[in-house]
Each structure stands twice: as structure tokens, then as C-alpha cells.
Amino acid sequence: MHEEETVKEATLDYFGGDELATNVFMTKYCLRDNKGNFMEKTPDDMHRRIAKEFARVENKFCKDPTGSISEDEIYSYLKNFKYVVPQGSPMMGIGNDYVNVSLSNCVVVDNPTDCISSIMDAGKDLANLFKRRCGAGIDISGLRPEGAPVNNSARTTTGAWSFADFYSYVCRMIGQNGRRGALMISMDVRHPDVEKFVTMKHNLAKVTGANVSIKITDEFMKAVENKETFTLQFPVDAEQPEYCDEIDAVSLWETIIESATKTAEPGLLMWDNITKNLPAHEYADFKTLTTNPCGEIPLSAYDSCRLISLNLKHLVKNAFKKNATFDYAKLKKIATIGMRLSDDLVELELEKLENIRNHADTDDERVLWSKLYKAAYDGRRTGLGTHGLADAVARLGLAYDSEAALKVIDKIYATVKNAAYGESVRLAQERGAFPAFSWLR
Numbered sequence: 001m002h003e004e005e006t007v008k009e010a011t012l013d014y015f016g017g018d019e020l021a022t023n024v025f026m027t028k029y030c031l032r033d034n035k036g037n038f039m040e041k042t043p044d045d046m047h048r049r050i051a052k053e054f055a056r057v058e059n060k061f062c063k064d065p066t067g068s069i070s071e072d073e074i075y076s077y078l079k080n081f082k083y084v085v086p087q088g089s090p091m092m093g094i095g096n097d098y099v100n101v102s103l104s105n106c107v108v109v110d111n112p113t114d115c116i117s118s119i120m121d122a123g124k125d126l127a128n129l130f131k132r133r134c135g136a137g138i139d140i141s142g143l144r145p146e147g148a149p150v151n152n153s154a155r156t157t158t159g160a161w162s163f164a165d166f167y168s169y170v171c172r173m174i175g176q177n178g179r180r181g182a183l184m185i186s187m188d189v190r191h192p193d194v195e196k197f198v199t200m201k202h203n204l205a206k207v208t209g210a211n212v213s214i215k216i217t218d219e220f221m222k223a224v225e226n227k228e229t230f231t232l233q234f235p236v237d238a239e240q241p242e243y244c245d246e247i248d249a250v251s252l253w254e255t256i257i258e259s260a261t262k263t264a265e266p267g268l269l270m271w272d273n274i275t276k277n278l279p280a281h282e283y284a285d286f287k288t289l290t291t292n293p294c295g296e297i298p299l300s301a302y303d304s305c306r307l308i309s310l311n312l313k314h315l316v317k318n319a320f321k322k323n324a325t326f327d328y329a330k331l332k333k334i335a336t337i338g339m340r341l342s343d344d345l346v347e348l349e350l351e352k353l354e355n356i357r358n359h360a361d362t363d364d365e366r367v368l369w370s371k372l373y374k375a376a377y378d379g380r381r382t383g384l385g386t387h388g389l390a391d392a393v394a395r396l397g398l399a400y401d402s403e404a405a406l407k408v409i410d411k412i413y414a415t416v417k418n419a420a421y422g423e424s425v426r427l428a429q430e431r432g433a434f435p436a437f438s439w440l441r
Helices: 004-014 019-029 043-061 071-081 088-093 116-130 160-174 194-202 218-225 249-263 271-276 328-358 363-379 389-395 403-431
Strands: 084-086 106-108 135-139 183-188 211-216 229-234 243-248 267-270 307-311 383-387
Touching: 004 019, 004 043, 019 043, 019 088, 043 071, 043 088, 043 328, 071 084, 071 328, 084 328, 088 307, 088 328, 116 135, 116 160, 116 363, 160 183, 160 194, 183 194, 194 211, 194 249, 218 229, 218 249, 229 249, 243 249, 249 267, 267 271, 307 328, 328 363, 328 383, 328 403, 383 403, 389 403
Parallel strands: 106 135, 135 183, 183 211, 211 267, 307 383
Antiparallel strands: 084 307, 229 243
């Protein structure tokens, strides 16, 4: 146990006087007991805690201890945030027995169907996720458009877009007093409410607790390029839709761009590209619905992203000098380690999910966390990414948009992809394929 002032002084020294970093560590990630006492002094203690847990999983899977990664080796990659950086929820939750939280950064809930019970159930799922430190994503393309008839006293609906404010409000209410709320709300570009969805944040009091994005199709972009009309319809995937409307594709595109310029919303999800390049999308139980709040991982219903990031900044040799080079061999090594730790993180998350399920307050919450457990167990989805790309390019002395930089970037991500996929194959040989695996996919 450490006094708050002692922790502050030690952490401030660790971060070289950076008060913002010190405050973030102390308020979000430093281990505390149930009375709020500090159990860690600096991020170095945190990295030791995390390394110990990763090593435990390594030893669990590896019958021959010489084949696993040691705690000290894992720590060497985590130390000083230099190479391998578990993201917020893993940093806070790994090895932390004082709180009953998920290690997943974000979860996607199932699309609400077009009835009030389903709409409310989705809101309840979001609230239960937020209280366990998860962000979430939800797609509202399955809700009927504004003005459509409903079988209740209202006679007509306010539209799919209007429910974005409800889900945003749930996020704002639950994500406070130390809890972490983050939300992505998406809508298909084919939905009749799409223009209202695009412009709703022009009212600065609306949807203040969520990011919003449009799922853009190839068909829509071709209509924009060819200056053609584009069909809005509901349901969006129906061969014989109930509602149709022809619009000018360029006009909608300009509205999207103007809105993004004015409010930084909506984001664009190039949906056909996303689904074509996702192996998981080939599995019926893992069909991609939307993304996490920051948009970097497309997810299926009740699947989650357990994020680990590789720091590219420190892989430049002779930084800012004429002979600066990028260490691709080192990148391959840390990407391999990162992928292995990502699979270990799935195992740690399964333990956390089981604990949450066993201590859930209500049947609804037990059902929710059972869905998350099944998705994590069957798919063992990993979330390996990178950060520090712009720093690395600058340290190489290259302009970010130069041809030379683009070649480096292509090689960086080819290296990460090949190393990660290669290690995934080795993990399957060593630990077995993920349970949902099929040779037919």
C-alpha cells in the first residue's frame, strides 16, 4: 500500500514531469484496493502485474516450459510502454482482483429489431456493458424510418434516427462517476432516414454521448462517381422493401461531407470493403454488424475487442538522421509476441467473463454475459493493432504523404499482417483451432 502523494511523486518522475500522464495513470490504471488505497507506485508495477498474468496463461498452455514466454521476457516488451501496449481495459483489469470488470475494450450488441421491446432491451444491454467498463457499438438500420405506421397510440414512428439520442443518453448516464461509457451508433447508407441521421448532430444538444457513422456501400459510391440516383429502402436488405425512395447520390454525399466538416460526424465505414476482408464474416454466428466506438474493429453480435497495440515509434534506428532506418526484423518479432499475448488475453478475458456471470445481479445480466462468453470462447477474436505511425515516419525524416512514406507504411503493415497470421497458425498448432473453426470457411 502506498500513500497518494508518494504515488504521485514516483509516477511524475516516471513520466518525466508529465502531469497529464501521471493523472491518467493514477485515476484510471493504477491498482487500488476496495477502499481506494494505492497498491501500485508506478506504471512499472502495473507492467509487472500484467506480465505475471500473461506468463501464467503461457504456462497453462505450454506443457514444455522452455516453449513458453517467460514473465521477464514479457515484461521486457511491456516496460516503459516501449513495444507492446495492452490498451485501457486490459491495463486496468489484468491481475486486478479488486474489481469485477471485463478486459474487453468494446462490445457490439445485436441489432435492435423493429419493436419497442427490442429497442429497450438493446438499451439495457448497453447499460450493463457500460457498468463493467465496456464501450459498445450498435447499428440501428433495422428500425423503420420516420413517418412509417406503428401499431400503437402514436400511429407513426419518429424514425430510426431518433433512437440514436436514446442510446446516447444511456451512455451518458451510465458512463460517469468512474465508469467508462463509449458508444458507436451506425446506420446503413440505404436507410430512408440516412440524411436525418447524418445531420442530427448539427443540433449540438443531440447525441452528445456517442460517435455516429454511416455504412457506405460500393453501390452508393459508384452512384456518386457516375452522378446517378440512389435507392433508399426499408428494410435495407430486402428484395421487396416496404418503403423506397430515389435520391440524388451526389447531393447525399455532399451533405455527408459538409456535416463531417462542420461537426466531425458522421464517420465513414466502407462496409463492402470491411466485410470482404474479414475472415470472421464467413461464419454465420460472426456476421459483422458494426464497429467499436473508434471504428477500428468490426464486430459481430456480443463479440468484443480485446486490444493490444504495437508501438512503432521506437522501431526507428538513428532517428531524425540521414541514415535513419526502420527495423522491420524487430517489428516482426514484436508483432509475433503481440499476437501470442493477444491470444493469452482471450484466456484471461474468459476468466473475467465467467466471474462476472457468476456474480451478476439479475438474470438479464447473466444472459448478456453468457452471450459474451460464448462469442469469446467460440471465436477467440484478437485485437492486435499499432500506434505511433506518424511518429515513426517523422523520425525517418519523411513527409507523411510522400511516396517514400507510403512505401514504408505498406511494408510496415505487410510485416505486421504476415507475422500476426503466422503466429496465429502456430498457436492453432500448439493450442488447437478456435472452436468455431471450419475447414469449409
